[in-house]
Every structure is written in structure tokens, then in C-alpha cells.
Amino acid sequence: MYKARNLIKxxxxxxxxxFNIVAKIILTYLKFTYATSKWHFVWPEGxxxxxxxxxxxxxxxxWHNRLVYSxxxxxxxxxxxxxxxxxxxxKIIAKIALMFGKEVIEGSTNxxxxxxxxxxxxxxxxxxxxxxxxxxxRGPVYKNSSVITKIASKYNKKIxxxxxxxxxxxxxxxxxxxxxxxxFSKIWVVIGEPLKLTGNELEDRLLLEEKLNSLxxxxxxxxx
Numbered sequence: 209m210y211k212a213r214n215l216i217k218x219x220x221x222x223x224x225x226x227f228n229i230v231a232k233i234i235l236t237y238l239k240f241t242y243a244t245s246k247w248h249f250v251w252p253e254g255x256x257x258x259x260x261x262x263x264x265x266x267x268x269x270x271w272h273n274r275l276v277y278s279x280x281x282x283x284x285x286x287x288x289x290x291x292x293x294x295x296x297x298x299k300i301i302a303k304i305a306l307m308f309g310k311e312v313i314e315g316s317t318n319x320x321x322x323x324x325x326x327x328x329x330x331x332x333x334x335x336x337x338x339x340x341x342x343x344x345x346r347g348p349v350y351k352n353s354s355v356i357t358k359i360a361s362k363y364n365k366k367i368x369x370x371x372x373x374x375x376x377x378x379x380x381x382x383x384x385x386x387x388x389x390x391x392f393s394k395i396w397v398v399i400g401e402p403l404k405l406t407g408n409e410l411e412d413r414l415l416l417e418e419k420l421n422s423l424x425x426x427x428x429x430x431x432x
Contacts, residue, residue, distance in 0.1 A: 227299075227300075227303070228303075230300070231300060231303040231304055231307065232307075234300070234304060235304055235307050235308075238276070238279065238280070238304070240391055241389050241390065241391045241393070242280040244391045244392045245374070245389060245391065245392065245393040245394065245395045246393075246394050246395070247280075247395050247397065248394065248395065248396050248397065248430075249397045249399070250396065250397065250398045250399065250426075250430075251399050252399060252400060252401040255399065255401065255402075257284060257285075260285060260337070260368065261285055261286055263337070263366060264335045265331075265332040265333065265334070265335045265336060265337070265338075265363075265365050266332075266337050266338070266365050266366040266367070266368060266402075267337075267338050267339075267340055267356050267359075267360055267365060267366070267367040267368065268282070268288075268337060268338070268339045268340065268368050268370055269340050269341075269342055269354075269356065269367055269368065269369050269370065269416060269420060270339070270340075270341060270369070270370050270371060270372070270420065271341060271342075271343055271349070271350060271371065271384070271420055271424060272341040272343050272344040272345070272347075272349070272384045272386070273349065273382075273384040273385050273386045273387050274371055274372045274373075274387060274424075275301060275341060275386070276386065276387065276388050276389065277372030277373075277374065277387070277389060277395060277397070278339065278370070278372060279304065279305065279308055281370075281372070281397055282310065282337075282339060283308055283309075283310075285337055286337075287334075287335055287336045287337055288310050288311070288336070288337045288339060289310065289311040289312065289313060289331050289336045289337070289338050289339070290302070290305050290310060290311070290312050290313070290338075290339040291312075291313045291315060291324060291328065291338060291339065291340050291341075292305070292312050292313070292314060293314075293315075293344060293345030294314050294315065295345055297345070297382075298314070298345055302314065311331075311336075313327045313328060313331065313338075315327070325355070325359070328356075328359065329359065329363065332359070332363055332365055333363070338356075340354060340356050342354035342356060342416060342417070342420070343384070344384075346383060347383045347384060349383065349384045349385065350417070350420070350421055350424070351417060352413050352414070352416050352417035352420075354413075354416075356416075357403070357405060357409070357412035357413050357415070357416050358409050358412070358413075360403075360405060361405045361406075361407050361412060366402040366403070367402060367403045367405070367416060368399065368400065368402055369399075369400035369403065369416065369419045369420050369423055370397065370398065370399050370400065370423065371397075371398050371400075371420060371423035371424040371426070371427045372387075372395065372396065372397055372398070372427055373387070373395070373396050373424075373427035373428045373430070373431055374387070374389040374390070374393040374394065374395045374396070374431075375393045375394040375395075375431055376389070376390040376391075376392070376393040377389050377390055377393070378390060394431070396427045396430045396431070397427075398423045398426050398427045398430075400419050400420075400422075400423050403415055403416060403419060
């Protein structure tokens with residue numbers, strides 16, 4: 209199965225027509241799923257969608273296996289830019305994000321890292337909202353391997369942790385167990401308070417990891 213999946217990814221990567229067809233099929237499925245699902249939002253006290261849109265540059269942080277839920281949520285905001293992996297999975301996500309009208313930065317912690325960081329800093333200073341999956345693109349799942357807390361602390365930018373879960377979903381046999389919501393679901397979006405960074409790289413990295421795991425457990429508990 210693993211070899212077959214890799215062959216499919218390789219074929220998609222080398223066949224632009226097929227790649228675009230697959231992306232459009234996924235886009236159609238997601239639009240239908242988003243439209244037929246009931247969305248529920250849990251906001252921290254004193255925080256709102258308008259406050260996020262008023263921010264001049266910030267990070268959204270979520271775990272990699274919740275990315276599919278996030279696309280519809282981030283459509284609500286202006287100047288959103290997603291950091292995506294240059295690997296095959298990332299290219300499909302990037303294509304879909306572009307089809308939803310959002311910008312992307314291609315890079316990861318192990319490929320195009322320096323270029324990606326430069327672009328992130330530039331976008332932040334221009335007031336963009338950068339979407340980051342701190343356990344991506346290869347894991348380990350639910351572990352923060354990103355430098356975004358360091359960047360956020362240095363440039364005095366907020367990090368908004370966020371998690372998602374749905375009543376009905378498919379779960380892929382990928383490294384992260386990617387969740388794909390099914391149509392006619394209840395989808396919970398749990399937004400955390402902006403992190404209170406200390407400037408200590410290790411402490412801040414662990415803080416983000418702990419907050420995201422806490423929000424993920426909360427989103428899953430809402431389905432019980």
C-alpha cells in the first residue's frame with residue numbers, strides 16, 4: 209500500500225493535467241462538505257473574528273492532520289498565507305489553497321527552510337496572517353518542530369493556536385492520520401488565546417505544543 213501511494217504521488221507530480229483534475233475533484237468535494245456541514249465556533253473570552261482581522265501580522269498554528277478543516281475557516285480572513293511543504297502532499301494542499309484564493313509559501317524545516325523563513329518574515333511585516341503546521345511536513349505528529357515561536361517572539365507577533373474536529377470523517381493512513389471531514393457533519397472549531405511567549409525558545413516551543421494538544425482534546429471532547 210505504501211509503495212502504491214508513493215507511485216501515485218510520483219505520477220501526480222509528473223503529470224500536470226492529472227494533478228489539476230485531482231485538485232479540482234478534491235476542491236469540489238471540500239466545497240460540498242463545507243456547505244453541508246454545521247460549523248460551531250468556540251472563542252476565548254474577549255477575542256473575535258474582527259480582532260483577528262485587525263491584527264497587523266500574526267501566526268495561526270494547527271496540527272498537520274487538521275489542515276483540511278482549516279481551509280474553510282481561513283476563507284473568512286484577509287491576507288492569509290499558508291506555509292506548505294514542497295513535497296507531493298504539500299503541492300496538492302497548495303493548489304487547493306490557491307484555488308480558494310489564498311497565498312502560499314513553499315518550504316519546510318528540511319527543504320527550502322532559509323528561503324521560507326525569509327518569506328515568512330516579509331509577509332508578517334506586510335501584515336499577513338501566516339498559517340503554520342508546527343509538526344509538519346513529516347512529524348512526529350503532535351510535536352512542535354517549528355521555529356515559529358522564535359520568529360513570533362523576535363518580531364512581537366501573536367500566535368493563535370486552533371484545532372478542529374468533526375462528527376463524521378475519514379482518517380487517512382498517513383504519518384499524521386490526516387482527518388478528512390465527511391458531508392453533513394458537525395464541525396467544531398476551537399480557537400485558543402494568543403500565546404504568552406516568554407522569549408525562551410524551548411519554553412515557548414513546548415507552550416505551543418501543549419496548547420495545541422489541549423485544544424485538540426477539547427475539540428474531540430465536544431463530539432461526545
